[in-house]
Amino acid sequence: MRCLSCTEKYDVAGTCKECYEELNETEEELKSEIDDLRAKVAFLRFWSPLDHHYPGRPIVPGFTDVALVASSDEPSAGPAVPVPAHKALLVSRSPVFRAMLENEMEESRTGTIKIGDVSYDALRAFVNYLYTAEACLDEQLACDLLVLAEKYQVKHLKTYCEKFLVSKLNWDSSIMSYAFAHQHNAKLMLDSALSLITDNMDKLTTKAEYVDLVEKDPRLVVEIYEAYLSKQVNTAAHKDSSPGL
Template sequence: MSRATIGQLKLQCLSCKEEYISDDAGTCKECYEEASETEEELKREIDDLKSKVAFLRFWSPFDTRNRSSFSDVVLVASDEFEANPVPVPAHKAVLASRSPVFKAMLEIEMEESRSGTINISDVSYDALRSFVNYLYTGEACLDEQMGYDLLVLAEKYEVKHLKTYCERFLVSKLNWDNAVASFSFAHQHNAKQLLESALSMITDNMDNLTKTEEYTHLVEKDPRLVVEIFEAYLSKQVNTAARDG
């Protein structure tokens, strides 16, 4: 390797640890070029994956660019607050490919299959529209309420990836104010990750639990869950004592 000139330093490459001569610290020319090639390769792979996703994704019937969606089924939200529910257009092939429940419903001669209308109970129009849009695009814009609503629909129609997505979102929004309600909700809808996270938060704050309205409501509504909370708390105390001992 040539000797350093004025203003240059003999440095050690941060990547390969070999010595090189340069004005700036960092990596040698060989490592820099190799890293650049790797970065370009990763960019090409990402672009390729994006192209495949775009190709495989069904266009949504809500896309305003599609003047005629050729939909062959509509879903109707039968929420008690929806006086005149707006039908949500969809395609039987998409529903059947995304949900085994819809598949079974549409394959046999049920009323929904014959009429082309599927009534979805206890759901708002916004939640139903968001649910159908997710079946087409794999995307959902969540807030806390929408996370709960879509998780319920995902469980009911066995859309596992959507349920997981909503559950992770709700775990990220856990706090003391919603921990008890989230624990009860998770129990009702078999959301294991949310249940464990909410239970952990509750047992870490047992001194405050009995002071909340949510606790009083839970005692009246489902006392077995209260028993489960105290059992988990006692188990945690025993394990802590054994570890400290």
């Protein structure tokens, strides 16, 4: 028999003793490195003022020096609940927040940053992600956070949301996803949705979402058809060049 690792001959099938011991040592070293990295991440992680917030209890500021508010133009919306944060954290996470808070802008003077067209829950999840790099996503929250991540140039969060949304893509939702991705410069999502659309053109052109897109943004429809025709040409060329045809 030969060892599966070093290919040297030995008596028993599988891995020889020397390679087995070496693999165990490597595995232990990797586990140790992973534990060290986890400890460093835990040490470097910012404490979030939202960590101990529960429904029905007030948020404890915890030396925070700025508040983010989900503002609304609706007078019936009621008073907005502020989301506390630390200026140093916002500045380190977002160049947009840095520009706001390092210059003599209203947000720097008042200590309040108003953010429109966002729900309190989405804003709270956004701020919490800036501290923890964690979010419990569903499709709606992923869309909301992607919009915020693009607006405030938080690239890590945008990529995180985009990958989640791509994992949830299906042909039925591909047109709306394509339009959303195009609006917010989400290239990975854009390419994935476009691929689904061009693979299912016969079914999708009869859907209400497609008709709406034709009326609202015909430019996108042109791009879809260009991609579809290009795929058709490439498929035909590949068939023509295949041997035996």
